[in-house]
Amino acid sequence: xxxxxxxxxxxxxxxxxxxxxxxxxxxxxxxxxxxxxxxxxxxxxxxxxxxxxxxxxxxxxxxxxxxxxxxxxxxxxxxxxxxxxxxxxxxxxxxxxxxxxxxxxxxxxxxxxxxxxxxxxxxxxxxxxxxxxxxxxxxxxxxxxxxxxxxxxxxxxxxxxxxxxxxxxxxxxxxxxxxxxxxxxxxxxxxxxxxxxxxxxxxxx
DNA sequence: CGGAAGATCCACT
DNA sequence: GTGGATCTTCCGA
Numbered sequence: 001x002x003x004x005x006x007x008x009x010x011x012x013x014x015x016x017x018x019x020x021x022x023x024x025x026x027x028x029x030x031x032x033x034x035x036x037x038x039x040x041x042x043x044x045x046x047x048x049x050x051x052x053x054x055x056x057x058x059x060x061x062x063x064x065x066x067x068x069x070x071x072x073x074x075x076x077x078x079x080x081x082x083x084x085x086x087x088x089x090x091x092x093x094x095x096x097x098x099x100x101x102x103x104x105x106x107x108x109x110x111x112x113x114x115x116x117x118x119x120x121x122x123x124x125x126x127x128x129x130x131x132x133x134x135x136x137x138x139x140x141x142x143x144x145x146x147x148x149x150x151x152x153x154x155x156x157x158x159x160x161x162x163x164x165x166x167x168x169x170x171x172x173x174x175x176x177x178x179x180x181x182x183x184x185x186x187x188x189x190x191x192x193x194x195x196x197x198x199x200x201x202x203x204x205x
Numbered sequence: 206c207g208g209a210a211g212a213t214c215c216a217c218t
Numbered sequence: 219g220t221g222g223a224t225c226t227t228c229c230g231a
Contacts, residue, residue: 045212054212065227082213083224089212102212135213177212 004029004038004160006153012073016092016099019073020046021170021191023090026162028106030141031155035114037141039106039131040162042196045175046189047089049098054181057098068149070098076157078138078148085135086144090152090159104176104190106131107198108140115140127197134200169194173204 004027012019023044030037050060056079057069069077069091077089077100089100108115108130115130118140131137138144143157152159172188179185192199 047212056212061228063228079212080226081211083211083226085213087212104212133213175212180210181212 004158006158006160009072009074009151009153012090012092012152013094014073014092016046016048016097016101017189019090019092020044020101020189021167021172022164023101023103023159024165024170024191024193026164027109027160028103028141029158029160030143031157032142033114035111037111037114038109039137039141040109041103041106041159043103043105043190043192043199045102045104045191046092047100047102048189049093052181052187053184054175054178055098055100057100060098066098069100070096071149074152076147076150076152078143078145080145081135086138087134088138088141088143088147102134103137104134105192105198105200106137107196118142128200130198132198132200165193171205176200176202 023041026041028039047055049057056066071091072095073092075091077091078086080086088103091100093099131140147157171192171194173190174186175190192204194205
């Protein structure tokens with residue numbers, strides 16, 4: 001495996017769509033319980049900011065929950081949803097933008113047995129079982145609100161250099177689970193590695 | 206202060 | 219394909 005060198009904060013402080021597609025193929029590295037868990041990012045979604053009705057930053061409203069979302073790029077934004085799941089974002093752009101990239105799916109590279117334990121899977125994982133969705137991903141990596149706001153270039157949760165996708169390997173489509181957001185629900189802000197077995201449903205290809 | 210909704214997942218038919 | 223789990227968050231009154 002290539003060296004797990006953290007991406008610099010400048011990586012995140014760009015247009016959120018560029019950050020979202022450029023995160024595909026990078027490694028997500030989680031230190032937990034004296035172990036190292038490594039995954040390759042295969043699916044992301046960009047959330048713009050005030051102008052995006054699907055975003056928690058819609059209308060520029062700031063709440064206790066979205067505090068870390070309005071920081072400058074390079075930090076984690078973790079939130080709790082549906083009474084039982086967490087979702088992980090990488091904050092993008094400049095301070096006060098409220099733009100972020102939701103990490104939707106990953107392929108396990110190292111530490112799959114620990115992820116399986118964390119997911120409480122009884123049988124051999126099938127494609128997508130370990131980290132093939134934003135809630136599953138956080139469960140596999142034991143990510144909760146304790147990691148909300150942490151820097152992604154150091155510490156126990158990092159995103160590192162990896163094997164970025166070329167544009168012909170990337171497919172874009174509308175985001176998942178945002179039907180309530182009107183026109184924004186059709187924006188092609190979901191990015192995935194075309195044909196990869198860990199990409200969540202519905203498949204964007 | 207009450208109620209509705211939610212960037213999901215799973216079991217079941 | 220459908221519905222239930224489960225509870226924080228947010229908005230309106």
